[in-house]
Amino acid sequence: MNKLGVIYYTRSDNSKRVAEKIATKLSCELIQITDEINWKGLIGYLKAGFYSMTKRHVDIQLSGDLDGFDEFVVVGPLWAGGLAPSLIAMLDRLPREKVRLVVNSIGSHVEDRSGYLSVHDITRNTGNEDAVIEGLVQSLLGA
Numbered sequence: 001m002n003k004l005g006v007i008y009y010t011r012s013d014n015s016k017r018v019a020e021k022i023a024t025k026l027s028c029e030l031i032q033i034t035d036e037i038n039w040k041g042l043i044g045y046l047k048a049g050f051y052s053m054t055k056r057h058v059d060i061q062l063s064g065d066l067d068g069f070d071e072f073v074v075v076g077p078l079w080a081g082g083l084a085p086s087l088i089a090m091l092d093r094l095p096r097e098k099v100r101l102v103v104n105s106i107g108s109h110v111e112d113r114s115g116y117l118s119v120h121d122i123t124r125n126t127g128n129e130d131a132v133i134e135g136l137v138q139s140l141l142g143a
């Protein structure tokens with residue numbers, strides 16, 4: 001198997017949980033994306049939707065470095081129909097042909113799916129989290 005890193009961005013810990021499950025099952029390194037913005041509470045929620053809809057740039061920090069990996073699983077949330085700005089900032093640094101993208105949402109799907117190794121939608125209203133994770137893990141173990 002290629003050397004794989006699992007990177008995640010989260011506001012309310014769903015993507016953290018998903019990324020931890022994937023990294024544990026594959027025994028690979030977990031890297032967290034953070035930003036300096038307070039997204040908490042109602043004001044934070046509204047700001048998150050506004051930043052996403054207006055495609056605002058956000059500066060990010062990473063908990064580990066990206067050197068030496070062949071490919072990445074990148075996990076994060078959908079905000080107002082698009083990827084969260086900090087997730088976009090991360091994806092801007094990675095070639096899509098090295099990325100398996102896992103998107104958490106209530107029910108929407110990310111529209112721009114082209115060029116990635118694969119795209120996986122975890123939607124709370126279908127309860128498909130563990131099935132999607134298992135499918136991804138099995139495809140990587142078989143690779």
Ligand SMILES: Cc1cc2nc3c(=O)[nH]c(=O)nc-3n(C[C@H](O)[C@H](O)[C@H](O)COP(=O)(O)O)c2cc1C
Nearest residue numbers: 011012013014015049077079080081105106107108
């Ligand atoms: C500002 C904001 C906008 C959202 N917009 C959508 C949306 O358009 N469609 C959807 O299905 N879920 C939407 N969600 C729900 C999140 O995608 C979902 O709760 C996700 O699991 C959160 O992941 P996290 O816990 O890793 O932050 C939105 C959440 C936030 C905070």
